[in-house]
Amino acid sequence: MTQPDAGGGARRGDTRARALAVALRMFAERGYANTSLREIADRLGVTKAALYFHYRSKDDLLAAILREYVDDLGDLLDDAAHRPASPATCEWLLCELAQQRGRWGSDLLRLIRQNYAEISRLPVVADMRQAHRRLLLALSGPGADLAGRVRAQAALVALEGPVLLPGDDDDEQATRAAALAVALEIVRARP
Amino acid sequence: MTQPDAGGGARRGDTRARALAVALRMFAERGYANTSLREIADRLGVTKAALYFHYRSKDDLLAAILREYVDDLGDLLDDAAHRPASPATCEWLLCELAQQRGRWGSDLLRLIRQNYAEISRLPVVADMRQAHRRLLLALSGPGADLAGRVRAQAALVALEGPVLLPGDDDDEQATRAAALAVALEIVRARP
DNA sequence: GTCTATACCGAGATAGAC
DNA sequence: GTCTATCTCGGTATAGAC
Incomplete structure (x- = not known):
């Protein structure tokens, strides 16, 4: 479950929404402070910088x-x-x-x-x-x-x-x- | 209330116990991740290194x-x-x-x-x-x-x-x- | 037992090419 | 929209003098 995009679905254009869902799960499981944007990006299959395009900050x-x-x-x-x-x-x-x-x-x-x-x-x-x-x-x-x-x-x-x-x-x-x-x-x- | 040792009592030898009380209050008020050891040490009137003598880590x-x-x-x-x-x-x-x-x-x-x-x-x-x-x-x-x-x-x-x-x-x-x-x-x- | 000074690392955040 | 590369800052933690 470490590889990106476990959902297997569309990958382009829905990063913003997928980021919300993934971040919610990771924040809940590992804690906000203990979850880095890098980890979120990894699981999401994109880079940190891509996250910053959609959200100005953590x-x-x-x-x-x-x-x-x-x-x-x-x-x-x-x-x-x-x-x-x-x-x-x-x-x-x-x-x-x-x-x-x-x-x-x-x-x-x-x-x-x-x-x-x-x-x-x-x-x-x-x-x-x-x-x-x-x-x-x-x-x-x-x-x-x-x-x-x-x-x-x-x-x-x-x-x-x-x-x-x-x-x-x-x-x-x-x-x-x-x-x-x-x-x-x-x-x-x-x- | 920013200056060290608001309690006004003894300052030597009880750092370990006082650290517990001060840390409890600050962790509760500001959150664990948002409270640095430097801030705790400051309010305690000692240095970060003194804290590390009593406790191995945050x-x-x-x-x-x-x-x-x-x-x-x-x-x-x-x-x-x-x-x-x-x-x-x-x-x-x-x-x-x-x-x-x-x-x-x-x-x-x-x-x-x-x-x-x-x-x-x-x-x-x-x-x-x-x-x-x-x-x-x-x-x-x-x-x-x-x-x-x-x-x-x-x-x-x-x-x-x-x-x-x-x-x-x-x-x-x-x-x-x-x-x-x-x-x-x-x-x-x-x- | 407490200090000064510093090493070290990982985090968030930005710049600019593609 | 997404990438690579890099910057900066503040955190924990340690070394060694006093």
Whole structure:
């Protein structure tokens, strides 16, 4: 799996998009600081300089990945904003979130959680934090107290908890479903 | 706060211990990869070479911090192992864990969570993972199924969830108490 | 046990040809 | 769009005096 272009598909013109996918995987697996542009370029089958044509810097490459994430999350939050603020909406949001994260795969979440020290230097982090605030607000309701916000936060991390658990050999689908069930439980236990 | 030795205390002979505390704080605040040994030495009031006398490498310094953590956690787990496997023990463990983390402060947890990509290269990570497994086992019970383990994991992350929430201006004590309450709720909801 | 000075290396980034 | 070649900088790590 060391040779370039394991996908075997088209090689010309899609470097920009392929770079995003490859970088995401490598950043998630090996860490942002421990992954050099040279390694990314190698696996991509191009040179470092080619990467610099598409992205102005290494940070820029990381930011591009994260921007996809916040945009997608923002769309979901917009949908949620058009619904009435109710427990039903809250549960609907958790389900949608679980689905969305299933589509994203675990790499993106691991990238964010395990490299947050680097990410927090980037400008995109402001948008990420705002999205997180909106998420908490939607989950806990408009005038929630401290306990309510902590509960919402707990439901959120419960949802992604299993993703961060390394090396358990359970079925991924089943684990995700169990996590969603627990997250729903948490918000339902709200007095 | 830029000048060395803000503590104002003894300066000779305790470099090794002070280095641990200073490094912990800086690694947590600025990130492991973004903190150079030169910066640590400066704030410590010594030179880089002095650091290398006490710790063989930057990784070694980080590992020493983490080893304190795993040892302390291991002691707690040993205590738990001497108690009967019951829901009461499980709740007791959660409370002790919350207390212990209060003593450690938020820096250590943030260091681990936000720099896990770097940490996972170190040998100590094996002990950390084992401690985590023991923790999950103690919380979920001996023969727990998938749902039980996910629930235990959720309780764990719920406990540290608020620590990872940046910039909320709530009272730290109250937030910690609320997190513990939610974590207890989660394990109590176990069927 | 702590310092000065320096070697060394790999990283990100750029220039300019093709 | 992609290459080769090169630059620069900051990092870790070491040698040896005090």
